[in-house]
Amino acid sequence: MNAMILAAGRGERMRPLTDRTPKPLLTINDKALIVYHLEALKKAGINSVVINICWLGDQIRQVLGDGSRFGLSITYSREEQALETAGGIIQALQYLDDEFIVVNGDIFTDYDFTALLNAPAGNHLVLVPNPAHNPAGDFAISEGLLSNQEQNRYTFSGMGRYQKSFFSGLEKGRRALAPMLREAAQQQLISAELYSGQWNDVGTVDRLQSLRQAE
Secondary structure, three states: OEEEEEOOOOOHHHOOHHHOOOHHHOEEOOEEHHHHHHHHHHHHOOOEEEEEEOOOHHHHHHHHOOOHHHOOEEEEEEOOOOOHHHHHHHHOHHHOOOEEEEEEOOEEEOOOOHHHHOOOOOOEEEEEOOOOOOOOOOEEEEOOEEEOOOOOOEEEEEEEEEEHHHOOOOOOOOOOOHHHHHHHHHOOOOEEEEOOOOEEEOOOHHHHHHHHHHO
16 A cells, blocks of 8 residues: 655645745754655555645655655656645546555644554545634544534544545546545545544644744
């Protein structure tokens, strides 16, 4: 099983930092966010990673190279314009295994990706307790399955395991992932887990600065 790191976004809310640096290369403790992911994926036993790039993507390629210094093989999926989450995955399907892990390049977490490797076969999402910026949450968990119910909702972490068939047959282009997940949850097609360890969505300059001060 291989993995995909989503790294193509512009990071508008992180400006001016992202005017010259792609968000996944912003650092905490002098280490880029995306490097934490690469190291964690390797530790879990992943050897091949796909990274989609668009905004300042050449910087990401120059910093990470072919992945050999991390003990990984990195393949880049270039987008002429950012295709959003599902669109980016669909564009990169040719590089992905029948089942694969996806992680947002702009989160900071100590999640052990071994748990995703050992999750039940099929589509599986990691949810986290709701942060202050998303108090209403995104999804609930009902009997181990992702649910759209209004009560006891949690926040989608940006980490999951997917089957290639979940995206196959869809046309390339801009496409958001959230509507696909809601529809699949309605049909009880996705399992889910709650992770209560360290997780941060590094979506604003303030959140990044808070993390830097805490670490």
